[in-house]
Amino acid sequence: MQLRNAGVSDPYQPQKPRPATFTLNDYGTGISAAYAVMLALLDREKTGRGQRIEAALSYTSATITGPYHVDYPGYSRRDLGGPGIRGTDSFNQLYECADDSWIFLSVSNSDELLALQSIPSFSDIDSHPSSQHLRDIFLSNTSTHWVSLLTSAGVPVVINRYAADLHREEENRTRGIVIDRNYGNNRTEEEPIKGSRKWGDVTWSGNPVVMSECDLVEVEPPSFGGDTSAVLKSFGISDSKLANLRSSGAIPNTLPIDLK
Known part of the structure; x- marks a missing residue:
């Protein structure tokens, strides 16, 4: 689902499939969940009742690929796809x-x-x-x-723009759609950071949304596994149980995980 066919998507490897620049399931699920929150808040304004929201990658995938699940006698399929589709x-x-x-x-x-x-x-x-x-x-x-x-x-x-083109455009950095940050040389040892100083120069996608009445919270990629203990504790897992999870190998002994 999140793999594009070969073609104009990647000029450097024209015959090889590559992950979509826009990961449909991942972002689509986040967008769907945000939309559901808006609907729940609207319903609360009308009825005074709260709503339970459920979102999943599988739900998003099923929605996006819904037309391809349809089949019945006499149905003539006219699917668009393949390397030559434009x-x-x-x-x-x-x-x-x-x-x-x-x-x-x-x-x-x-x-x-x-x-x-x-x-x-x-x-x-x-x-x-x-x-x-x-x-x-x-x-x-x-x-x-x-x-x-x-x-x-x-x-x-x-x-048609490639991801590399979007990264090079200064306007996207000015708007905060593309963010550059140095986690090593430009950070003092005393300065708290969410990431790892071993990352060095990092580029990632910022928040493309512009809000009229407030500033958005600055997004920053978390360290891998850095929030594991906090998340488990929020579900009532005690320190002793966390220790058992570490000793059993269910979670790493050292967090965050150094991917290098």
């Missing part, structure tokens, strides 16, 4: 451009189609053009050319 149709698809970069075109209604047809290069297309026809047009110029031209005409289109 989109759902010719108007909603990835297209390669002359500079070896890719753009995603998304024409979803008649107004956007008319906007596309108003551009001379696309004036002869009908309401159901072939993907090959559009592919030939986009290969005639660069991605920046097409994005500038189509966007100015009101046609939804974006340049």
Whole structure:
């Protein structure tokens, strides 16, 4: 579920599958749980009653893959997938451009189609053009050319970005979407940190949300196993039972775990 087929997803290893940049089950479950909390709070405002929320990776996976579970006599399956898939149709698809970069075109209604047809290069297309026809047009110029031209005409289109591109963009660091931190040289021994000084220079995803009335809590990756004892104690596990768990090998003797 969290593995993408080979293709434009990884320009450095074009024939090898790779994990999705967006891990659908992991993030999807968090998003679903947050949405459930919002619904529970809304219901409490209406009824005064609380709700018990349950979320699981398996639930998210089942929801995302739901259409693929359907089968019955006479059902004709039209699944999209495989290394060559670029989109759902010719108007909603990835297209390669002359500079070896890719753009995603998304024409979803008649107004956007008319906007596309108003551009001379696309004036002869009908309401159901072939993907090959559009592919030939986009290969005639660069991605920046097409994005500038189509966007100015009101046609939804974006340049396909790789994770490495997102990491390099300074705006993403300014917004806090990408965070850089040095856990070694720039930290004094007295300064408390959540991570390990052995990590050195670390980059991770920040919080993309912007809230109008309050600042978000700064996110920082935890050390591996660093919260194990605290979590177990929150469930009523005593120090003596924790000692038994350590001696039995159920949890490590030393926490956090040094992954190196």
